[in-house]
Amino acid sequence: xxxxxxxxxxxxxxxxxxxxxxxxxxxxxxxxxxxxxxxxxxxxxxxxxxxxxxxxxxxxxxxxxxxxxxxxxxxxxxxxxxxxxxxxxxxxxxxxxxxxxxxxxxxxxxxxxxxxxxxxxxxxxxxxxxxxxxxxxxxxxxxxxxxxxxxxxxxxxxxxxxxxxxxxx
Numbered sequence: 001x002x003x004x005x006x007x008x009x010x011x012x013x014x015x016x017x018x019x020x021x022x023x024x025x026x027x028x029x030x031x032x033x034x035x036x037x038x039x040x041x042x043x044x045x046x047x048x049x050x051x052x053x054x055x056x057x058x059x060x061x062x063x064x065x066x067x068x069x070x071x072x073x074x075x076x077x078x079x080x081x082x083x084x085x086x087x088x089x090x091x092x093x094x095x096x097x098x099x100x101x102x103x104x105x106x107x108x109x110x111x112x113x114x115x116x117x118x119x120x121x122x123x124x125x126x127x128x129x130x131x132x133x134x135x136x137x138x139x140x141x142x143x144x145x146x147x148x149x150x151x152x153x154x155x156x157x158x159x160x161x162x163x164x165x166x167x168x169x
Contacts, residue, residue, distance in 0.1 A: 001030050001031065001047050001166055002030075002031045002033070002045065002046055002047050003030055003033070003046055003048040003050065003166070004032075004033050004035065004040065004043065004049050004050070004051075005018045005019075005022040005025065005032050005033065005034045005035075005050045005051075005052075006018070006034075006035055006037040006040060006052070006064075006067065007034070007037065007051070007052050007064075008036065008037050008038065008053040008054060008060065008061040008062075008063045008067075009053075009054050009085075010054040010056065010130075011054070011124075011125065011127075011130055012125075013054065013124035013125040013150065014052055014053060014054045014085040015036070016150075017083070017122060017124070017150060017155055018050075018052055019034050020152065020155050020156070020159075021050055021052075021083075021159050021162075022034035024155070024159035024160065024163075025050070025159050025162065028159075028160070028163035028167075030163060032050075033046070036063070037051065037053075037063055037066075037067035038063040038066075040067065043067075043070075043074055044074060046078070047078060047079075048079040048080070049075060049079070049080045049081070050080075050081045050082075050083070050162060051064065051067070051082050051083075052082060052083035052084065052085060053065075053084060053085070054084075054085050054086075055085060055086035055102070055121075058086075058102055058105040058106055058109065059106065060084065060106065060109070065109075065111055068110060068111050068112055068114065069111045069112065072111070072114060075112070075114045076112070076113070076114050076115065079117050080115075080116050080117060081116060081117045081118050081119075081120075081162055082107075082110075082116050082119045082120075083120045083121075083122055083158075084102075084103070084106045084119070084120070084121050084122065085122050085123070085124040086102060086106075086121060086122075086123065086124065087123060087124065087126050087144070087149070103119065106119075106121070107119060117162075117165065118161075118162075120154075122150065122151070122154070122155065123149035123150060123151065124149065124150060125147070125148045125149070125150065126139075126144075126146050126147065126149070127146050128146055
């Protein structure tokens, strides 16, 4: 089966997660093409999709939402899994509860009504230089911390789950 692992990234963390998903899906015998959604010209070439975007302000990046708009009808007829890469792992204390509210806010903001097989909110990498001064101040006041919060075993397990669903479908 030919599938697209498409991504939109701001600083590279989402691309690296997409690459890991593609590699793990490829190990199961699927042909996983990992590409920026902005570079995909013929989505009809794929039988299934795993699509992800960095999250800014509880929303996917514009190139990812544009891909969904352009290909909504096609995506509605094929299996689609989505992932969002944000900062739930960076949140601590009372702010940690905000992570539970982020996932539904993200999906409400997505264009169209594509029947996703599943949606994962994953933590990415957050570094000081990614935020403007005011963002750094707010980040620290919220008790957040900088680090690489990607959970590679969870990414690998999700890829295995997707592969199983595709082999059964």
